[in-house]
Amino acid sequence: MFKSDFVDMKDRLLGKTLTARERDIPRFCDVLIIGGGVMGSAIAYWLKWRTLDGLKVVVIEKDSTVIEKNPNSFKVRSYRDSSTTLSVGGLRQQFSLKENIELSLYTADFFRNIKEHLSVKGGDPPDVQFNPSGYLFLSAEDTAHTLVENARLQRSLGAKVELLSLEKLKEKFPWLNTEGLFLGCHGLENEGWFDPWSLLFAFKRKAMSLGAEYVEGEVTGFNFKQGSEYINQDISSEDVKHLEGAQVKLKDGQTINLNCGLMVLAAGPQSGEIGRLMGLGAQNSIYTAPIPVEPRKRYVYSVHCPDGPGFSSPILIDPSGTYFRREGLGGNYLCGRSPTDEEEPPTDNLEVDYDFFESKVWPILAHRVPAFEKCKVKSAWAGYYDFNYFDENAVIGHHPGFCNLYMATGFSGHGIQQAPGVGRAVMEMLIDGEFKTIDLSRLSFERYIEKIPLWESNIV
Numbered sequence: 317m318f319k320s321d322f323v324d325m326k327d328r329l330l331g332k333t334l335t336a337r338e339r340d341i342p343r344f345c346d347v348l349i350i351g352g353g354v355m356g357s358a359i360a361y362w363l364k365w366r367t368l369d370g371l372k373v374v375v376i377e378k379d380s381t382v383i384e385k386n387p388n389s390f391k392v393r394s395y396r397d398s399s400t401t402l403s404v405g406g407l408r409q410q411f412s413l414k415e416n417i418e419l420s421l422y423t424a425d426f427f428r429n430i431k432e433h434l435s436v437k438g439g440d441p442p443d444v445q446f447n448p449s450g451y452l453f454l455s456a457e458d459t460a461h462t463l464v465e466n467a468r469l470q471r472s473l474g475a476k477v478e479l480l481s482l483e484k485l486k487e488k489f490p491w492l493n494t495e496g497l498f499l500g501c502h503g504l505e506n507e508g509w510f511d512p513w514s515l516l517f518a519f520k521r522k523a524m525s526l527g528a529e530y531v532e533g534e535v536t537g538f539n540f541k542q543g544s545e546y547i548n549q550d551i552s553s554e555d556v557k558h559l560e561g562a563q564v565k566l567k568d569g570q571t572i573n574l575n576c577g578l579m580v581l582a583a584g585p586q587s588g589e590i591g592r593l594m595g596l597g598a599q600n601s602i603y604t605a606p607i608p609v610e611p612r613k614r615y616v617y618s619v620h621c622p623d624g625p626g627f628s629s630p631i632l633i634d635p636s637g638t639y640f641r642r643e644g645l646g647g648n649y650l651c652g653r654s655p656t657d658e659e660e661p662p663t664d665n666l667e668v669d670y671d672f673f674e675s676k677v678w679p680i681l682a683h684r685v686p687a688f689e690k691c692k693v694k695s696a697w698a699g700y701y702d703f704n705y706f707d708e709n710a711v712i713g714h715h716p717g718f719c720n721l722y723m724a725t726g727f728s729g730h731g732i733q734q735a736p737g738v739g740r741a742v743m744e745m746l747i748d749g750e751f752k753t754i755d756l757s758r759l760s761f762e763r764y765i766e767k768i769p770l771w772e773s774n775i776v
């Protein structure tokens with residue numbers, strides 16, 4: 317009998333009548349995943365794929381369903397602030413770290429076989445609308461050596477990228493202004509963009525079809541077990557705590573306790589904040605070290621440019637970090653740029669700063685591709701990067717302060733493309749106790765504890 321059944325029975329004996337909804341909400345599970353975005357859903361999928369009924373997996377998501385009511389209509393929206401649904405959906409192998417390259421190569425393979433992975437009986441086959449248009453990274457002379465080194469590593473791992481001299485760049489992309497450039501690197505396969513919503517939906521639908529349970533609610537606190545069960549000669553049991561479960565505030569305002577064996581934190585930009593709810597935050601002890609993840613606001617502008625580079629244009633990354641990509645076939649493009657440290661906007665809301673486009677994005681865009689001189693902003697949105705302020709890379713693995721807490725967070729703007737491989741890696745860590753396919757141990761929390769950053773040079 318599960319503990320949830322026991323709670324149910326206790327309530328009945330006390331004469332409390334449970335609503336059907338209350339009865340449906342689990343009170344105990346083997347693995348509790350906080351965050352039902354692309355990462356939490358990919359982890360749930362892989363855990364259920366591997367264990368089927370062997371593990372009870374529950375995902376808590378605070379923003380699953382939102383009903384917006386107007387006088388004349390109502391709209392159901394969800395994942396409004398999640399990184400996943402506000403992402404640009406780019407997939408590239410052009411990274412500088414082996415792990416990031418391998419994760420993206422795996423995603424391309426996963427997409428090729430997505431129907432085998434994520435189809436569900438009776439449902440439409442999954443389609444993430446992958447556009448294989450490649451990335452084009454551009455570099456000035458002083459940083460060209462990094463592009464060359466990165467390309468060498470990418471090729472050694474199986475990526476198909478080609479380095480392009482100025483002449484080749486002009487020949488291949490006649491709409492490009494090569495002033496100030498020295499070299500380019502173009503991805504020839506497995507790179508492009510896809511629809512973030514479709515990937516999230518496909519993972520979630522499949523995970524649920526395999527038996528993962530999604531609870532709509534917000535984690536607002538945690539319960540701890542008295543006396544740690546952690547057995548390790550080097551570690552005092554007083555230092556290492558044990559999470560008994562999470563306190564979850566449901567949509568109707570009621571708060572329940574949801575107990576678990578293992579907990580995985582996959583709450584995107586809110587992961588650092590949730591760590592604080594667990595009591596993490598003191599820098600002076602490895603057992604209470606904060607999770608170095610915070611929201612950082614990023615704008616995406618949708619512009620119309622009828623004479624733009626057109627169908628065959630790749631996702632272009634200017635040396636300044638300014639990027640654009642085609643959106644659909646009607647002369648529309650998405651573009652943006654990460655702000656500098658001094659320009660970082662406040663993160664208390666997701667309002668768009670249109671002046672940022674006028675002053676910081678457009679001039680660079682129009683310089684690099686003169687056709688963009690005549691473009692018009694049609695719409696824009698802002699989303700939160702799940703920013704790892706320590707070294708702008710994912711944190712995947714165990715937190716030393718708890719014997720049963722794992723993390724998959726801090727992807728810093730390149731997470732959606734890593735979800736298939738990270739989901740599988742977390743599953744391996746939980747079931748096998750080690751990474752079996754892609755070795756992600758360098759992305760573990762130890763590097764933060766030891767203060768040895770693992771920098772990725774190709775952050776956009």
Ligand SMILES: Cc1cc2nc3c(=O)[nH]c(=O)nc-3n(C[C@H](O)[C@H](O)[C@H](O)COP(=O)(O)OP(=O)(O)OC[C@H]3O[C@@H](n4cnc5c(N)ncnc54)[C@H](O)[C@@H]3O)c2cc1C
Pocket residue numbers: 350351352353354355356376377378379395397398399400401402403404405406407533534535536582583584585586590614615616698699700701702724725727728729730731732733734
């Ligand atoms: C503008 C923009 C562009 C991007 N472009 C790209 C790109 O081109 N390529 C790429 O690979 N990546 C990109 N990213 C990054 C990518 O979107 C993220 O790395 C990825 O989606 C992270 O997924 P996640 O599931 O960890 O986080 P999220 O999608 O944020 O999911 C976390 C979930 O946790 C839930 N949650 C939070 N707190 C609680 C709580 N207390 N209780 C319950 N639930 C909670 C949230 O509601 C959320 O749904 C971009 C991001 C942005 C903002």
